Amino acid sequence: MTEQATIAAIAPVGGASSAPDLRRSFTERRALRSVILTAGAWIAAAIASVPLFSVLYMLIVQGGSRLSLDLLTELPPAGFELGGGFGNAIVGTLVMVAIAAVISIPIGVLAATYLAELDPDGRLASGARFLAKVLTGFPSILAGVFVYAILVLAMGSYSAWAGGISLAVLMLPTVVLTAEEAMKTVPRRMKDAALGMGCTRTQMIWKIVLPTALPGILTGVMLGVARVAGESAPLLFTALFSNYWLSSLREPTASLSILIYNFSSMPFDNQIELAWAASLVLVLIVLVFNILSRILGRSKI
């Protein structure tokens, strides 16, 4: 904008002879537009928060009404059966998430130390960082397809292992990227002090960087767990589903999300109610990890 245009924009019309009127008038077109847009933003923000409350309301009303201790200890009912629960699905979900965590956390933290400490600007680090970011947007169903191709076909059966590994593929990029961010926040002078005392880089990483960045790394781990605990697409054809208790990691395994998917299309009220109750339990599990990550993330350096 030129200087003259700026003055013209501030000065009200017809202020040529007298001093410009600097008071703000709400009836002016520009001010009015601002007010209308502000109202629009409030309305849009209100609309955007409706779905969350609607989902939570339905979960509490529909799922909460059915919630009882039997749900957690009984097996899923067949067609016309009444009652039943989804204890095996809770166990299955937790077991597969644990497998995913055990695989992806060590690899993720190792990769993150390389990205953050050992060679942050190197070609390997830049490539790995870029691909990790791309992997965060990797469609979860393709993780299932991938593990189906490498494991299910080879082992000849659906299994908890396959489910857990497909979840690990999805969890890995979250762990790597958040752990890297956490390690980068460790002050440079602490690392320099350690190196100046004669530490090797490994000692510096183990004694200074990892303990200091631990809250941040745990935040990433919890976020990763929260993300994969609710996943169902990768489990569809890796873990499949089972109506029985988990007896071996090499067998098809039940999970809460697949139970919800299966039951949602059934014409029986009992199954629909169970699907809502399972949704409530699943959301509670995911929220617990989410809140844990927030609490851990708050105690920053």
Added chain:
Amino acid sequence: MAANAFERAAPPGAITHPPSSSDYLVDRGFRLLAVCGASLIILLCAYILWKIGGQALPAIYNHHLGFLTSTNWNVQEAKFGILPEIWGTLYSSLLALLIGGFFGLTVAIFLTQDFLPPKVALVFRTIIDMLAAIPSVVFGLWGIFVVIPAIRPIANWLNETLGWIPFFGTSLSGPGLLPAALVLAIMILPTVAAISQDALHLVPYRTKEAAYGMGTTHWEAILKVMVPTAAGGIASAMVLGFGRALGETMALAMLIGNSNQINLSLFAPAQTLASLLASHFPEAGQVEVQALMYAALVLLAITLVVNMMGTAILTFAQRRISGRS
């Protein structure tokens, strides 16, 4: 083992000691492990591409590129084509981006541009982030029992009165494109909002002060200064949101109706690549699995390109802004 230079220089009986040879060995080993960890990410990506591509090879050999333009999915005759799925994927994702992108960007502006006190804005941001924590399958269930009944009367009224417009050409009998796109929009909203907020936060405050100093109103400063300055980050938010929508599976498999057809109507059932995989894979025989692998490869290629674009734009935009301030 030969002592290193530090060990030779150390006085005997000193309390402190330099790194011993074994310390150096551990150091070597650990660094090697870390290199392996980082390489594993790259290897994993390559292995995914190679494995899915390898499984799809027989189908690529049988169907060639005609697979992409054929509308037939017939297991008995072993004739497969995914044009309806590509259409459904792009149509539903674009609709979701239109709705979710608008609301996501508005929320981002609302939360970063001094409409709320910082503490209230943080609470609101947490609420929006919580949306991202709800599992896809729960959104699907919610869509079946809340969204579809809620929009069915409106959809059918639109079809009766404005049926001559192709978008309202059919009635909504149950699952369909619109409920799927609406739920998809809700699911990408947190992604778009979070990345846009970060982009807007990156713009230095004095840029806005300068705009105010020029006599702009609150919204003129936002729309003519803040948003254009953060345009790179906002664009990447849209692209990454779009990428998320393309690959979303469960909610769509539950809501879109799984019907193999191309229809402009918002209320007709449709099919996406991801929901095709979800609904056909578990019961597929060998020939169909190969065709599904081909479809998975197409989905992988589309999402990889979109996500790489989004990530590249984001990296570029962040570098440009932080380089300037």
